[in-house]
Amino acid sequence: MMQSENYARIAKKHAQELGFSFCGIAQAEFLEEEAPRLEKWLKQGFHGDMGWMNENFDKRLDPRLLVEGAQSVISVLYNYAPPQTLFEDEQNFKISRYAYGKDYHKVIKKKLKDYIQLLKKDIGDFNGRAFVDSAPVMDKVWAKKAGLGWIGKHSNLINPKQGSYFFIAELILDVRMQPDAPIRDYCASCRLCIDACPTQAIVEPYRVDAQKCIPYLTIELKTQLPENMKGSYQQWIFGCDICQEVCPWTRRSKPHQEPAFMPNEWLAGMKKQDWIEMTEETFEKVFASSPVKRTKFEGLKRNILFLNE
Numbered sequence: 001m002m003q004s005e006n007y008a009r010i011a012k013k014h015a016q017e018l019g020f021s022f023c024g025i026a027q028a029e030f031l032e033e034e035a036p037r038l039e040k041w042l043k044q045g046f047h048g049d050m051g052w053m054n055e056n057f058d059k060r061l062d063p064r065l066l067v068e069g070a071q072s073v074i075s076v077l078y079n080y081a082p083p084q085t086l087f088e089d090e091q092n093f094k095i096s097r098y099a100y101g102k103d104y105h106k107v108i109k110k111k112l113k114d115y116i117q118l119l120k121k122d123i124g125d126f127n128g129r130a131f132v133d134s135a136p137v138m139d140k141v142w143a144k145k146a147g148l149g150w151i152g153k154h155s156n157l158i159n160p161k162q163g164s165y166f167f168i169a170e171l172i173l174d175v176r177m178q179p180d181a182p183i184r185d186y187c188a189s190c191r192l193c194i195d196a197c198p199t200q201a202i203v204e205p206y207r208v209d210a211q212k213c214i215p216y217l218t219i220e221l222k223t224q225l226p227e228n229m230k231g232s233y234q235q236w237i238f239g240c241d242i243c244q245e246v247c248p249w250t251r252r253s254k255p256h257q258e259p260a261f262m263p264n265e266w267l268a269g270m271k272k273q274d275w276i277e278m279t280e281e282t283f284e285k286v287f288a289s290s291p292v293k294r295t296k297f298e299g300l301k302r303n304i305l306f307l308n309e
Helices: 003-017 034-043 057-061 104-123 139-145 192-196 214-220 248-252 272-277 280-286 291-308
Strands: 022-027 072-079 128-131 166-173 202-204 236-238
Touching: 003 022, 003 072, 003 104, 022 139, 034 057, 072 104, 072 139, 104 128, 104 166, 139 166, 214 236, 214 291, 236 291, 272 291, 280 291
Parallel strands: none
Antiparallel strands: 022 072, 072 166, 128 166
């Protein structure tokens, strides 16, 4: 067996051992097809107030600028589909499924550190870095190139076996590994996600205007919410799962097995009035170590009041 094939086999074996649902490998290279798409998206202002999207343009498109001598990008998917969906009462406020438990950055980053150590034990020392949604890495594009799925019309990665409720992470290494082949796009003529978006954020297939997207508005936007969108949020106060909920491929999702992603008893029992009356002390208790901390107490209260006025 060629050394690059053997290394790829070892990488996938350890990814499975660490609880990652899927693992694929792509050659580290300049993302030639993505460059004009990203440039156009930024020029159209679809990134809104996310100024960091405009930074490190070259690094975002070339992993060799992040890791010297990079040869391979290992992409892994970590399932967050919950065993039970919370806030089913249509009057209740809702938060995105990915935020039910503890902050995924910390959970997955620890696994990636273990992953690197296991790889070094088996294939020797190398130079590499781990990334979890916190650096200029186009994670969905790399996962697509690694054959883990295709990017749907809602701009999320869709895995044909288990849908789209996944966190994506990468290892960029200066080790040559046998790359996987991308798979085809199976969205076909379906436009359920486009039609279901209550704010028309999916302006055309595969192109999302973040300024209209509920996750951007409820998490990233730090100013007042736009009045012209009142009544469009469908009770979402942190993130939104609508475009994923209506996707037929999501029916293939399987419940995650990660204890850290399980909701605590306070969150699981939250009713609409509990959200409205929530104090900062309660916020700290319910959302300790949660992704919801990103919007801070003031931001979450802003979202709640906006929907409740």
